[in-house]
Amino acid sequence: MFESKKKIQLWADCGDDYYYGINGEKVDYEIAVDFYHKAMKKKHPHATFMMGLCYELGRFVDQDSDFAQILYSEAVGYGDPDALERITSGNVFEPPAPVEEKDEVNNYIE
Numbered sequence: 001m002f003e004s005k006k007k008i009q010l011w012a013d014c015g016d017d018y019y020y021g022i023n024g025e026k027v028d029y030e031i032a033v034d035f036y037h038k039a040m041k042k043k044h045p046h047a048t049f050m051m052g053l054c055y056e057l058g059r060f061v062d063q064d065s066d067f068a069q070i071l072y073s074e075a076v077g078y079g080d081p082d083a084l085e086r087i088t089s090g091n092v093f094e095p096p097a098p099v100e101e102k103d104e105v106n107n108y109i110e
Contacts, residue, residue, distance in 0.1 A: 011039040012047040013098075019050065019059075020097035029060035040071075045080035052083065056092060 015035035021027035033054055039047030052071030055064045075083035082095045 008039050008042045008044050011035045011042075012044050012050075015039065015047060015050060016098050022097050029054065033060045043074075043078055045075050045078035046082070048078060049075035049080045049083040049086070052086075053092075053094065 012035070015032045017023045017025040018028045018032035018035065025031075033051070036047040036050045036054065040051045048071055052068040052075060053059070054061050055071060056068035057063065069087075072083045072087050076087060086093065
């Protein structure tokens with residue numbers, strides 16, 4: 001069944017929410033990995049990069065630098081700039097957390 005791009009992006013965004021503990025969520029790498037994995041299976045660039053990072057750092061998955069490099073390469077192929085920077089720099093880094101979204105109630109007040 002075809003998954004909409006919007007749904008796949010939502011999975012990646014939810015992964016970020018739990019990875020970074022933003023938008024009202026607490027840091028929970030298990031849930032983050034679950035969301036990233038769903039989006040990665042649909043070839044989402046950022047989710048694939050973040051799965052590589054989880055493998056490289058051992059965040060809820062067994063640490064596996066070789067598999068992380070494979071995922072980084074895939075993410076580069078999908079167009080992820082963080083994966084390209086990771087491969088070319090040789091440095092492990094976590095990209096900064098995305099900007100938290102304001103809830104809809106606050107959007108009406110401002």
